[in-house]
Structures are given as structure tokens and as C-alpha cells.
Amino acid sequence: MRELERNRDAEASSALHRLAVIGDGRTGGSVTHAARAAGLDVHVGRRGTSAATASLAEVALLCVPDRSIASACAELAEADPLPAYVGHVSGAAGLDVLAAARRRGAETFTLHPLQTIPTPDTDLAGAPAAVSGSSPAARDVAAALARRLGMVPFDVPEEHRAAYHAAAVLASNFLVTLEESATELLTRAGVADARAVLAPLVLRSAANWAEAGSAALTGPIARGDEDTVRAHLAAVRALAPKLEPTYTALAERTRAIAERGAAPSSQDWTTGGTPVNAPQVIRTREELRRALEPARRSGRRIGLVPTMGFLHEGHASLLRAARAGCDVVVMSLFVNPTQFGPNEDLAAYPRDEAADLAMAAATGVDVVYAPDAAHVYPAGYATSVEVGGELTQVLCGDPRRRGSAHFRGVTTVVAKLLNAVGPDVAFFGQKDAQQAIVIRRMVRDLDFPVEVVVGPTVREPDGLAMSSRNVYLEPDERVRARALNQALSAVADAARAGETDTSRALALGHKILTDAGIDPEYLEARDADDLTLAARFGDRPVLVAVAARVGRARLIDNVVVESPQPGAGAAAEVAR
Structure with a gap:
């Protein structure tokens, strides 16, 4: 057949x-x-x-x-x-x-x-x-x-x-309608920027449903807590009475689903006869190599997407790109301790393996490599991979910031992943532009037989770059964080309008950050290939990069301004 x-x-x-x-x-x-x-x-x-x-x-x-x-x-x-x-x-x-x-x-x-x-x-x-x-x-x-x-x-x-x-x-239009209704109710309850507050809950709920179906159902109706449901209805009636019929109808439907019991897991659901299976989860490099050996032996194209988990649409875009271009897709799921400094958020870094595996399944990942730290760095581990020079000593690598040790941790773990997986292609995101540049240099210098593909930054509707650390932002901080992208856009717009002096363009971005109450770690213009300081636009592509702490979250973002032609009416192309 x-x-x-x-x-x-x-x-x-x-x-x-x-x-x-x-x-x-x-x-x-x-x-x-x-x-x-x-x-x-x-x-x-x-x-x-x-x-x-x-x-x-x-x-x-x-x-x-x-x-x-x-x-x-x-x-x-x-x-x-x-x-x-x-x-x-x-x-x-x-x-x-x-x-x-x-x-x-x-x-x-x-x-x-x-x-x-x-x-x-x-x-x-x-x-x-x-x-x-x-x-x-x-x-x-x-x-x-x-x-x-x-x-x-x-x-x-x-x-x-x-x-x-x-x-x-x-599943789509009415879901937006439902979330807008929830946003309206929360706004009426006095919560600022309700959409930003609700977004993580919505995304995690969707990921849980993708993995477990109706078994992902939680809340008072699933628990049989009718007193809470009555309190909900009273609150809705007082603050947003037009939403009461919606809540009542959904409550009735939820009771029916809760009584029906859990649906089959995503391990065996199909799409019109085409199986959509959960990926194989592998914990050791030996098992990983055995699993990939048949594909490698038959010449199939293997793609690797390295991640630290708590996946969002930015990761999903890389996974989809890998699925489109490769026969076998491997996603690594590993929070790498060696790239965190002593005062950084390793212990608190957000983790949700179940939701990550659901997204991996939804985007067609074949294998998830999820080792523990002791397997990656066994007792007595004493070797590291480091890219020297200015690439790792500026921007995030500046000793006053994360320092070059951060990139030593990145290049070491990526080198280990490339050795363990042996991919033909590895996918990284443009949001971590300096990391991508450093990895390209490592791959070139050490002759790794792998193509490095860098996918575009994926953004929220308001322009904020998607990041696992966005979950740290309080509602008011989430609003202020928009200023990072607004500052980058102002610099890029100045270049598009013909400004050649990067310092004058950067001043526009600094003002936007200052007005938002943000003191950036850096907002700099650097050559997009070798990260040397760029004094002017127009000669070579320029990376305009920013990093700032907003509340507990350290956020980074960037744009690449391609060589504009001032006075010729040609617009600078901005890759975000």
C-alpha cells in the first residue's frame, strides 16, 4: 500500500x-x-x-x-x-x-x-x-x-x-474572539495591558491541549467547584454583563467535556490518515547516534535546532524551516549552565518540557535530544571551545556585561551538539545576532561540515521580540519593553532617510529608551560581519543591537541595516 x-x-x-x-x-x-x-x-x-x-x-x-x-x-x-x-x-x-x-x-x-x-x-x-x-x-x-x-x-x-x-x-477566529472577551473583562477589573498578562496563559494552554487533548482541561468546572463558577458569573454580570451568555454557554460545554473524560494523547492522532506522531525523546548521545545512524547511512538530510526550551513562536519558525528543508529534524532541549554567569537566572530560567514536546510534535520534529547536565558535562570535564578576538569581547561579551565566558559556554555546548547530532544544517535565530555570528566563525574555523542557517526574529504584534524571558515581565514592564524595538526602528528609519552618521541615529534611539525609563546596557552600531564599531551607514551592512534590563528580564534585540544609498531614494532594507 x-x-x-x-x-x-x-x-x-x-x-x-x-x-x-x-x-x-x-x-x-x-x-x-x-x-x-x-x-x-x-x-x-x-x-x-x-x-x-x-x-x-x-x-x-x-x-x-x-x-x-x-x-x-x-x-x-x-x-x-x-x-x-x-x-x-x-x-x-x-x-x-x-x-x-x-x-x-x-x-x-x-x-x-x-x-x-x-x-x-x-x-x-x-x-x-x-x-x-x-x-x-x-x-x-x-x-x-x-x-x-x-x-x-x-x-x-x-x-x-x-x-x-x-x-x-x-479553532482560530473564535479563539481570538474568546481571548478578546477575556481581555475586556480583565481590563474592566482594573488590570493594565491585559493582553500581555493573558498571553502566556493562552500559549501554554494551547500547547497543553496540542499534547493532551481534553486531558489538559483544568479549572473550577473540571474540579467540580461550582461555588467558584457562581462567583465568576456574579463578577461577569457586574463588570461586563454582555459576556454572561458567553461564559454560561462555555461553562455548559466545559462540563460536558470534563464528564466525557480525557481524549487520546497526541501520540496517535492523525490528520486525514497522515500520522502526526510525538517526537522520539532521547537522553544520551549514544542513543542519539544509534537513532540517527540509518538516516545518515542513507544520505538523508539532518537538521538541528538547538534550544533551551520554554519554546515560543520564534523557536517554532526555526523548527518549521528545518522541517521544510530537511528529511530528519532534531531539536535539542537543554538549559546550558556554562553560558550563565554567577549572578544570572539559571535556577529561575523558565522550563516546561511538556509544552515544549507538544510544540515539537506540532511542528514535525522527529527527535528531541534532552540530556541532563551531568551527561553533557560529566565529572572531570575540562575542555572548552572559545572564539577569540573582538567577536566575543563586545556587546554582550563586554567584561562589564555578560563577558566572553558567556560565549565560551555557547560555543562549547554548540560544538558538543554538532558532534553528537552530526547535522547537515543547524538553525539559529537572528534575535541572538552576536551568538549567530560567533557560531558561524566557530564552524568556519574548526571546519565543521554543517551549514548554518539564521532565521529572522519573530515578534509580538507590538514589535517586542519573542523571548523565553518575556515571561518575567510585569504588565507595566511589558509595555515599557516595547521601547527596545521602537528605538531600533528609529535608528533604522534615520538610516533609511539618508542619515549616514551612526552616532546621530543612535541618539534618536537613546531618547526613546530614556523616555521609557530604560537605561540600556548598550545601544550600538557595529559591522554585521566582524562586529567592529561602525561609524557610518552606507558602506557595509550594520548591526544595530540593544540590550537592557526591564524588571527581572534582560532583553536583547537588533536590526540589520543594509547599505542605503542616501540621496538616491533607495530605502535601507531592515531585517528584523
């Missing part, structure tokens, strides 16, 4: 050389970006040019609003030649809206990415994708296209399309 599926997938993939994407909005742009990254020959068209564009491809995908699909398909159906396969990306619409192409002999399909797509360059890697087809061949093309775009296809019967889309709305 698996051999038959592989043959069908190979046949479907043979039709995926030239793809026509009709629509250049958020979904169309994201599909185009993913398709080109996958090596497809992509032609982009819009209303008025769709027939001409479609005639250049074997497969056409309509990425237009639901109300426009039928008319867009009618226009596309005039293509000569007509693509063999025509599909759309709507979650709600079925195959019937593609009737015009079907009448002209094309097979039709649907492919709906089951995720929010806020921008035209949204990463689709790892997202589930609902597929259906007018024939088995069309369904296979839809599934093959989803895989080429980095997604995980699953089947939705055509007759249950509306139920599928309703479930997606419940």
Missing part, C-alpha cells in the same frame, strides 16, 4: 513543473514564495491576465476571495491551452465553483492552508492543508502540491466542507 502511495505521489509530482498562481494578495504571495523556494516555475497573474498566465502552466491555483472564485475560474477557463489541473485555496468553497474549468476538461481540486496568513510572505512550512479533488488524480496533485509547498495534506470529504470550515473558525 505504501509503495502504491509513493507511486501515486511521484505521478502527481510530475505534473508540478509550472504553476500559475492567480492572485497576488496574502495567500497568493505566500504560495508564490513557497513554490519558488521549492524550485517550481511560477507564473503570477490576476484578473484580466489569468487566462494568459494559466496557459503557461500545467497547474493553476486561484488565490482570490471566495466570492470571486467562480468568475475568476470562468475567465481562466478561456486559457489556450488550459492547465490540466485547476484548484482554489478557499476553506469554505467546494469544487462546484470550478465548474467552468471542469466543463472545458480540466480536473479540479481544493487546497486550503489551515493557518492564518497575515502577510504575503507568510511561511507555510509545517501547516496542515485540507485537500480534495474531482478525481483521485486531482486529489493527488493537490496533496503533492501541498507537500512541495512544505505543508502536510489531509483529506476533507466534499460533503463535509462546511463542517470543516466551521471547525477551523472555532
Whole structure:
């Protein structure tokens, strides 16, 4: 059976050389970006040019609003030649809206990415994708296209399309509605920046549900504490009476779920027949090497994402990138003691292995390497790896700050992870820009046979860089912490406007930090390759980096200002 599926997938993939994407909005742009990254020959068209564009491809995908699909398909159906396969990306619409192409002999399909797509360059890697087809061949093309775009296809019967889309709305749109209702109630109760206060709880609850299903249910209803529920209702009635029906309806549904009992764990749930398994958790390097040996022997591409746990969307973006580009994905989960100074937060560093494993499962990780400190640094351990020179003596490596010993701890543990895993690719985040630069130098100098990929910084909606340490922030501190990104943006905007003197641009950033009551450890402009001081913008890419303590949290952030051309009207490109 698996051999038959592989043959069908190979046949479907043979039709995926030239793809026509009709629509250049958020979904169309994201599909185009993913398709080109996958090596497809992509032609982009819009209303008025769709027939001409479609005639250049074997497969056409309509990425237009639901109300426009039928008319867009009618226009596309005039293509000569007509693509063999025509599909759309709507979650709600079925195959019937593609009737015009079907009448002209094309097979039709649907492919709906089951995720929010806020921008035209949204990463689709790892997202589930609902597929259906007018024939088995069309369904296979839809599934093959989803895989080429980095997604995980699953089947939705055509007759249950509306139920599928309703479930997606419940899980996504209505979740936002629910959280906004909670935010309103908490605000009325006198809590400032309620969204920032609730966000960690929401994210952890979602991760717990992803791992354990209804077994993750907690709270007064699950405990049978009806007195507390009555107190809740009285408070809601007094502060936000319009939310009382919502609370009552959800309470009734929660009682039913609590009475039903725990759902099966994520170890065996499936997506349309495609298993989504929890990763294998390994505690020793010997077991890790044995587990990876078959993949290594067969030449499969192994990716490593090193983490210290307490994962957030920044980590998830790296895991999805690894899943899209590698055959086997290994995530390390290890809070490295050697990179913490004597007065730093090793003991208090946030940890939540269960939630981390849930995110690993949701992003398609194959192996989690989670050793303990005694295994990584056994008794008598006396060797370290150090990158010398200015790279580790400035910014966070300055002796007045964390010091170069911090980076010695980083490079030592990364070297040990590279030796233990033997990856083809290792993924790091741009938020820790100096760390990424130091690791690149170590890999180059010591001839590690690994490609280092640095993914972009992932931010909260208000611009704050995602960090495990954000959980330390009190509500008022969370608001003040926004100033870090605002300061960086001010410096970058000055460079974009033609300012070449970094000291004048940095002064703008310092003022923003001062106004927010933040005294930074540093706000500096340095060469983005060798970290020497940069006196001007315009010659080479410049890393503008900031570090500051806000309450208990030590936060870092940065932007890279690419070489602007003052006076020429060209904008500096800012990678965040």
C-alpha cells in the first residue's frame, strides 16, 4: 500500500513543473514564495491576465476571495491551452465553483492552508492543508502540491466542507474572539495591558491541549467547584454583563467535556490518515547516534535546532524551516549552565518540557535530544571551545556585561551538539545576532561540515521580540519593553532617510529608551560581519543591537541595516 502511495505521489509530482498562481494578495504571495523556494516555475497573474498566465502552466491555483472564485475560474477557463489541473485555496468553497474549468476538461481540486496568513510572505512550512479533488488524480496533485509547498495534506470529504470550515473558525477566529472577551473583562477589573498578562496563559494552554487533548482541561468546572463558577458569573454580570451568555454557554460545554473524560494523547492522532506522531525523546548521545545512524547511512538530510526550551513562536519558525528543508529534524532541549554567569537566572530560567514536546510534535520534529547536565558535562570535564578576538569581547561579551565566558559556554555546548547530532544544517535565530555570528566563525574555523542557517526574529504584534524571558515581565514592564524595538526602528528609519552618521541615529534611539525609563546596557552600531564599531551607514551592512534590563528580564534585540544609498531614494532594507 505504501509503495502504491509513493507511486501515486511521484505521478502527481510530475505534473508540478509550472504553476500559475492567480492572485497576488496574502495567500497568493505566500504560495508564490513557497513554490519558488521549492524550485517550481511560477507564473503570477490576476484578473484580466489569468487566462494568459494559466496557459503557461500545467497547474493553476486561484488565490482570490471566495466570492470571486467562480468568475475568476470562468475567465481562466478561456486559457489556450488550459492547465490540466485547476484548484482554489478557499476553506469554505467546494469544487462546484470550478465548474467552468471542469466543463472545458480540466480536473479540479481544493487546497486550503489551515493557518492564518497575515502577510504575503507568510511561511507555510509545517501547516496542515485540507485537500480534495474531482478525481483521485486531482486529489493527488493537490496533496503533492501541498507537500512541495512544505505543508502536510489531509483529506476533507466534499460533503463535509462546511463542517470543516466551521471547525477551523472555532479553532482560530473564535479563539481570538474568546481571548478578546477575556481581555475586556480583565481590563474592566482594573488590570493594565491585559493582553500581555493573558498571553502566556493562552500559549501554554494551547500547547497543553496540542499534547493532551481534553486531558489538559483544568479549572473550577473540571474540579467540580461550582461555588467558584457562581462567583465568576456574579463578577461577569457586574463588570461586563454582555459576556454572561458567553461564559454560561462555555461553562455548559466545559462540563460536558470534563464528564466525557480525557481524549487520546497526541501520540496517535492523525490528520486525514497522515500520522502526526510525538517526537522520539532521547537522553544520551549514544542513543542519539544509534537513532540517527540509518538516516545518515542513507544520505538523508539532518537538521538541528538547538534550544533551551520554554519554546515560543520564534523557536517554532526555526523548527518549521528545518522541517521544510530537511528529511530528519532534531531539536535539542537543554538549559546550558556554562553560558550563565554567577549572578544570572539559571535556577529561575523558565522550563516546561511538556509544552515544549507538544510544540515539537506540532511542528514535525522527529527527535528531541534532552540530556541532563551531568551527561553533557560529566565529572572531570575540562575542555572548552572559545572564539577569540573582538567577536566575543563586545556587546554582550563586554567584561562589564555578560563577558566572553558567556560565549565560551555557547560555543562549547554548540560544538558538543554538532558532534553528537552530526547535522547537515543547524538553525539559529537572528534575535541572538552576536551568538549567530560567533557560531558561524566557530564552524568556519574548526571546519565543521554543517551549514548554518539564521532565521529572522519573530515578534509580538507590538514589535517586542519573542523571548523565553518575556515571561518575567510585569504588565507595566511589558509595555515599557516595547521601547527596545521602537528605538531600533528609529535608528533604522534615520538610516533609511539618508542619515549616514551612526552616532546621530543612535541618539534618536537613546531618547526613546530614556523616555521609557530604560537605561540600556548598550545601544550600538557595529559591522554585521566582524562586529567592529561602525561609524557610518552606507558602506557595509550594520548591526544595530540593544540590550537592557526591564524588571527581572534582560532583553536583547537588533536590526540589520543594509547599505542605503542616501540621496538616491533607495530605502535601507531592515531585517528584523
